[in-house]
Amino acid sequence: MGLQSVKVEAVRVGNQTASHIKKFREANELVRRGGPCAPNCGARTRTGTLCAQPPIREGNGRCLSHAGPKAANAHRAAQRRAFEAGRISPETWNRAEARRAANRLTREWKKDPWLQGSTIDLAEHERAFRDAAGVGVDALPPAVLDWLRWRYRRTQIDRQNGGAWLKALRHELPRRVAAAGPRPAGGTTHPQIPMSAPRTWIVDAGRAANAEGMPRRALPDRPRAPKVQRGKGYGHRGRPRTQSADADEFADLMRIYREQVTILEPIMEVMRGEEKQLAVLRLLRDVLTRPDDIGARQRWLALVMAGRGGEHP
Numbered sequence: 001m002g003l004q005s006v007k008v009e010a011v012r013v014g015n016q017t018a019s020h021i022k023k024f025r026e027a028n029e030l031v032r033r034g035g036p037c038a039p040n041c042g043a044r045t046r047t048g049t050l051c052a053q054p055p056i057r058e059g060n061g062r063c064l065s066h067a068g069p070k071a072a073n074a075h076r077a078a079q080r081r082a083f084e085a086g087r088i089s090p091e092t093w094n095r096a097e098a099r100r101a102a103n104r105l106t107r108e109w110k111k112d113p114w115l116q117g118s119t120i121d122l123a124e125h126e127r128a129f130r131d132a133a134g135v136g137v138d139a140l141p142p143a144v145l146d147w148l149r150w151r152y153r154r155t156q157i158d159r160q161n162g163g164a165w166l167k168a169l170r171h172e173l174p175r176r177v178a179a180a181g182p183r184p185a186g187g188t189t190h191p192q193i194p195m196s197a198p199r200t201w202i203v204d205a206g207r208a209a210n211a212e213g214m215p216r217r218a219l220p221d222r223p224r225a226p227k228v229q230r231g232k233g234y235g236h237r238g239r240p241r242t243q244s245a246d247a248d249e250f251a252d253l254m255r256i257y258r259e260q261v262t263i264l265e266p267i268m269e270v271m272r273g274e275e276k277q278l279a280v281l282r283l284l285r286d287v288l289t290r291p292d293d294i295g296a297r298q299r300w301l302a303l304v305m306a307g308r309g310g311e312h313p
Helices: 003-010 018-034 069-085 090-111 123-133 142-157 162-180 247-259 261-270 274-289 294-309
Strands: none
Touching: 069 090, 090 142, 123 142, 142 162, 247 261, 247 274, 261 274, 261 294, 274 294
16 A cells, blocks of 8 residues: 555545545635635636636536536536526526626627627617717627727726727727628628527616626615714713613613513504603503502503593593
């Protein structure tokens, strides 16, 4: 028995095998590179950095972009089974299908830039885009037009960068039009491919409804937290407490309200104002803590009768 096999046998626990140990070490390496919280893909990108996307189950440690077509097909099949079983929502499935359709269209555009299709919808910004383009956008190849819409979104909607927009119009647009070539005489030479809603990004869609997966800058600003009301009257030195002076009493009154909500609900509907409602809770607290106090019981009984009659005592 070799030295390597001795090492494997030494760390064998239960039903673990050499393949289990190898997968464990590979996963451990992913965790080590991606931090203590979650593993990442770890594939080398074009910029020289490591891909930080989460790996898919079928990708052997790689993300959906770097796992390869076989793993991507297996991932779609698993996602479809999860959708049919009800484990994922229809919105998640439709969004994934639309993204796959957009990716297919992008790949086909490399073969034929005149293939009809689009991956972005500017919605209400479409007219402003046509005015800002200054060219007949309907005469552009669909691949170039889709690229120009994305440039408008990034330089005029997400952020205002007039220099980048002018550079795209003056330099990049003519180069892409020349690379696409003239329009085919008999229409596109590439057969149409079936796609399901290839438009995957709509301007302001995340603002209208908090769509899952939208970037943070596309979501509405969160409301500011309410200003802290600091209590007064504390004798000790230093920064005042962040809670009000009667915070403990308020918590105790709320506990009584939750326990006696059936009795208090019709009375609270008659009472107007926070002070009057707190007075009702204090009176009930006195009755519960001092059941022998005849005066408190009489005041509470009169309050209950007035609440049932719809009159203020």
